[in-house]
Amino acid sequence: MKIFLSHPTGNRNVRAVLESLDKVGMLAGFNTTVAASEGSSWLKFLPKSLKQEWLRRSYPGLSAKVKTRPFLELARLALPKLGLGAFTRKEHSLAGIDAVYRDLDRNFARSLPDILQEQPFEAVYAYEDGAYETFKMAKHLGLKCIYDLPIAYWETSRRLLLEESERLPAWSVTLGGGIEDSPEKLRRKTKELELADVVVGPGSFVRNSLPEWSLEKKIIMSPFGSPEGGGSVLKIGKDTNRPLRVLFVGSMGQRKGLGDLFNAVKMFGPDEVELVILGLPLTSMEFYRGQLATFIHESARPHHQVLELMRSCDVFCLPSIVEGRALVMQEAMSQGLPLIITENTGGADLVQDGYTGFLVPIRSPEAIAEKISWFLANRSAIPSMGNLAMQHAATYSWQNYGSSIVKQINEKKLPSVYNHV
Known part of the structure; x- marks a missing residue:
């Protein structure tokens, strides 16, 4: 044919x-x-x-x-x-x-x-x-x-x-x-x-x-x-004396569950959790600051700098309400980040619960906060989970x-x- x-x-x-x-x-x-x-x-x-x-x-x-x-x-x-x-x-x-x-x-x-x-x-x-x-x-x-x-x-x-x-x-x-x-x-x-x-x-x-x-x-x-080149072993540990860096990448809207992530992060102090957002605002920045004043907004940048930013974080979170299959999840995994995602991201098969990350229900800031708390209490487990995430992502090829x-x-x-x- x-x-x-x-x-x-x-x-x-x-x-x-x-x-x-x-x-x-x-x-x-x-x-x-x-x-x-x-x-x-x-x-x-x-x-x-x-x-x-x-x-x-x-x-x-x-x-x-x-x-x-x-x-x-x-x-x-x-x-x-x-x-x-x-x-x-x-x-x-x-x-x-x-x-x-x-x-x-x-x-x-x-x-x-x-x-x-x-x-x-x-x-x-x-x-x-x-x-x-x-x-x-x-x-x-x-x-x-x-x-x-x-x-x-x-x-x-x-x-x-x-x-x-x-x-x-x-x-x-x-x-x-x-x-x-x-x-x-x-x-x-x-x-x-x-x-x-x-x-x-x-x-x-x-x-x-x-x-x-x-x-x-x-x-x-x-x-x-997944992006090519993933699957290698992480060799450098991350500083556990700083706040846990949670990364969100995507358009800054509630289709991707950003409001729920904001509400989850509000349950922690700034000395515990640092939310890093790389994405395009869909309304005024004043709106987002009114919802959560403390997040770090990163602007668009070349791809290699996106990967650098990912490696500077600890966990990737995408609590989407509607997706097809968000490519950024596998990209984050390829850089050693375990996941906190919903099934509606289309990536349920990426999560081996407790090994490559966690699935949470949609519309549940409490469930997101629970998993962030788990990572806070188990900082030493993040590098090994990151390695498992890299290896699992590498099994998906274009x-x-x-x-x-x-x-x-x-x-x-x-x-x-x-x-x-």
Whole structure:
């Protein structure tokens, strides 16, 4: 089976699927927004930081199979740097991420008949919010539709987040699209799932979020990979005479349970626990300081500096209400941090209770505080737990993620597809 894949930005999980499809000769092509060329002579004139950012959008070895539509994505990236970020922030913004997804989806759908005449393929593979028009045309052309859902299905997400807006109303300002998505966008999400022949996700939390009517579809679940290079043994102990450093990484909202973490940390004195947050504020910093005055906010930085920050901390905490599978958990583990997470992070399989960390219920500052207290009382156990976390994270690879999806696609006997007008 030949598959044509479409995604606007080529995230790490997308690349793993691309590489695995190409390796076994199943990749017909890749539809995206921007694809950089490593050989472009003008790159030498860019500052190093911009050059690295640009090359993140390169697809070595796949250039002949890449179809691009760059204008809107380039506008989305450039406008904030020109002080015009208002044109990128909302669902219906001129160059927001939603506009980029919709534009790529519509254009790919229009192109499918011509692409299919040039080269045969049997299926399209597209992602949530960028699949509706593609799948409609694919059905018309007799192609099969593979739908990648990297986060919990919208009905489950919306229900949980609306409950959060009632439970912690002050934090509702941080819930964003989870409760603000338009009826039109939600209808598209539903139609995408209805049209899909196969649904791909990163784990049991996404699977369990699917509506009952969709469970007769072919379901493929494969956990994301961990950063390369983890699994080595920690050699340097950490200072136990300072406060316990608890790290949170992610957008600073209640979808990720930050309000619950704040309330847990309030149960300790500043000489006991130091909360370090690396993430993008979703409202004013005054709001966050009003909720917890003592946390340390770290701004965005190059990846190697993120890893350095992780190594300076003791424990990673992500008490999310809704995720798909937060990649940052495995990244933190790869740097020797045991976890305190909820099952709703999608990472329950990462926790070997008491060895690599602890699972806590959602919406329970008390349970978070209980585990922080355990780490305070057992500081000497943290290095060994960190080593176990590193070793466990290293068992999850991006190669296995992609190859597992491809293998299961090949194993699934996809239903026949009839033309729909």
